[in-house]
Amino acid sequence: MTVAAGVAAGCASPSSWTPGQDAVVDAETVLDPWFEAVRTADEAAATIVVMGDSVSEGAGLDTPRKRWVDRLQRGLRSRAGTPGCEAGPAGYHGTTSLVPTFYQTETLPDPAVEGRAERALEVGPGGRSMRLAPGGSVAWPVQATGVDVGYRTQSGGGRVVFEVDGERRGSRTTAVEGEGGRAVWSSPELGPGRHVVTARNVSDEPAPVTVTDLIPYRGDRDRCVHVLDASRSGVRLATIVRTPGYLADTLSLQPDLLMVPLGFNDIIARTSPEEFGRDLGRLVRESRSFGYEGPVLLVGWFTPDLYPWHPAWRDYLDQMQGATRIEGVSFVNLAPVLPPVREAPDGIYVDRLHPSAKGQPLISRALLPALAPRAE
Numbered sequence: 001m002t003v004a005a006g007v008a009a010g011c012a013s014p015s016s017w018t019p020g021q022d023a024v025v026d027a028e029t030v031l032d033p034w035f036e037a038v039r040t041a042d043e044a045a046a047t048i049v050v051m052g053d054s055v056s057e058g059a060g061l062d063t064p065r066k067r068w069v070d071r072l073q074r075g076l077r078s079r080a081g082t083p084g085c086e087a088g089p090a091g092y093h094g095t096t097s098l099v100p101t102f103y104q105t106e107t108l109p110d111p112a113v114e115g116r117a118e119r120a121l122e123v124g125p126g127g128r129s130m131r132l133a134p135g136g137s138v139a140w141p142v143q144a145t146g147v148d149v150g151y152r153t154q155s156g157g158g159r160v161v162f163e164v165d166g167e168r169r170g171s172r173t174t175a176v177e178g179e180g181g182r183a184v185w186s187s188p189e190l191g192p193g194r195h196v197v198t199a200r201n202v203s204d205e206p207a208p209v210t211v212t213d214l215i216p217y218r219g220d221r222d223r224c225v226h227v228l229d230a231s232r233s234g235v236r237l238a239t240i241v242r243t244p245g246y247l248a249d250t251l252s253l254q255p256d257l258l259m260v261p262l263g264f265n266d267i268i269a270r271t272s273p274e275e276f277g278r279d280l281g282r283l284v285r286e287s288r289s290f291g292y293e294g295p296v297l298l299v300g301w302f303t304p305d306l307y308p309w310h311p312a313w314r315d316y317l318d319q320m321q322g323a324t325r326i327e328g329v330s331f332v333n334l335a336p337v338l339p340p341v342r343e344a345p346d347g348i349y350v351d352r353l354h355p356s357a358k359g360q361p362l363i364s365r366a367l368l369p370a371l372a373p374r375a376e
Contacts, residue, residue: 023337025370026321030295030330037256038225038373041082047226048072048371049125049255051240053265054233055301057126058360059105060350064229065094066357071364072371073097073227079372085224090143091216097229098253099214100128101138104233111214112139115201123152123245124182124212125230125253132209134158137200144216147187147197152210152249153180158203160211162187164195171202174209182212182249186221212249228253236265238275241282251292257371258292261299263316264353273311277319284326298323298331299367302338305352337366 025031037046050056050069058067073096074087092099093109102110102119104126115136120129129152130138140147151160157174162185170185187197201209215228230250240246240262251258260283266276284296298320303313313335320331339362341349348359355363 021337023332023334023366023370025330025332027324027330030324030328031257031297031371033294034257034371035374038076038080041080041085041225042223045220045223045226046080047228047253047255048257048259049228049230049250049253050259050261051126051250052231052259052261052299053235054105054231055264055354055363056229056231056261057103057105057233058108059233060107060354061357061360062107063093063095064097064099064103064108065089066360067095067229068355068360068363068367069097069227069229069231070095071361072367073225075364075368076225076227076372079368080225082224085220086218090218092140092142092214095229096144096216096218097227098125099140099216100124100126100229101130101211101213102128104128113137114139120210121232122243123210123249124150125228125250126232127235127243127246128232129210129212132160132199132201132211134201134203134206136209137198138211139196139198140214141194141196142214142216143194145190145192145219146217146221147190148215148217148221149185149187149197149199150182150212150214150249151185151199152212153183154208154210155180156207158201158205158207158209160209161200161202163198163200164190166196175207182252228255234265235262236269236271237262237279237283238266238269238271241279241286244286247283247286248290251287251290255292255294257295257297258287259297259299261301263313263320264301264304267304267306267310267313267316270310273315273319276316277322280319280323281326284323284329294328296329298329300331300333300335302355303335303340303342305341332367332370334363334366338362
């Protein structure tokens with residue numbers, strides 16, 4: 001999202017916000033597979049993948065652990081009661097969610113990139129990958145006992161080496177025939193404490209290596225609840241449905257629930273509500289074509305404060321609610337639950353679109369009752 005704090009006050013959509021309301025989920029039975037996954041999280045990981053924008057990526061925050069994404073994971077782990085699932089901060093700058101090769105928002109700390117490299121916005125979860133030339137590398141300092149590092153296979157790809165604390169621990173060739181896709185290198189047990197994990201292009205010839213992400217673990221690689229960040233600041237739904245690699249790589253995270261909190265950038269770009277609704281249908285169809293059969297949860301954000309000539313936010317919320325006619329789609333409207341920007345107490349938002357470190361917990365608290373495991 002690119003609307004800054006200096007935007008002139010506009011006409012916000014009408015809101016019925018009253019403190020203390022609970023979020024209502026439309027087509028709630030669609031989420032039953034998610035609740036079953038949480039119930040068995042001691043045996044297999046229960047994973048939410050969040051395909052959002054800057055509100056979810058964490059624009060305006062100085063560390064990713066302050067985001068609602070991380071707070072929701074901690075809350076769900078607490079409510080699930082699965083033993084041995086760490087909830088405190090660790091991983092990369094306090095987050096154990098997915099860490100890209102760079103954050104699109106400028107306020108979060110990026111991994112260290114050396115050598116010749118360029119950003120690849122069309123692939124990877126959240127479209128935040130790094131294309132490395134021979135000799136190029138990307139490194140994450142993590143507090144974890146194991147990691148998964150994502151990379152892309154591609155025609156003409158090079159060879160990537162994975163190092164932990166300067167020691168070579170694995171390698172892969174990324175060259176394949178055809179289109180390729182996201183693949184994963186899983187580290188061996190690393191032991192407790194801080195480690196530096198590096199992916200390096202060691203090709204002798206000018207063959208690129210595309211690195212997509214890292215996920216840190218603390219004995220929970222194949223169990224516990226995980227809420228993974230596949231968001232990117234500024235992204236529109238219209239862009240995602242027209243970028244197959246972005247969506248395919250996001251779904252390669254094998255979600256039990258795909259959460260889609262989008263719409264702000266589409267309204268800024270003046271995508272009509274009707275076109276936004278058509279793109280919602282296209283997103284579901286494309287997700288199914290990539291093999292994802294699980295529930296899709298559309299999330300309607302708080303009411304922003306934009307220019308008077310922007311369409312009304314309520315019209316986009318109506319399109320999300322209408323999309324629940326599609327099989328496997330549910331919708332949770334947070335606009336009545338979260339304070340509208342123009343009516344919010346001081347300090348809840350950093351500008352006319354983005355929650356602050358005080359506002360992010362309001363989101364996770366609003367979502368937790370809707371996604372926490374149900375009593376038997």
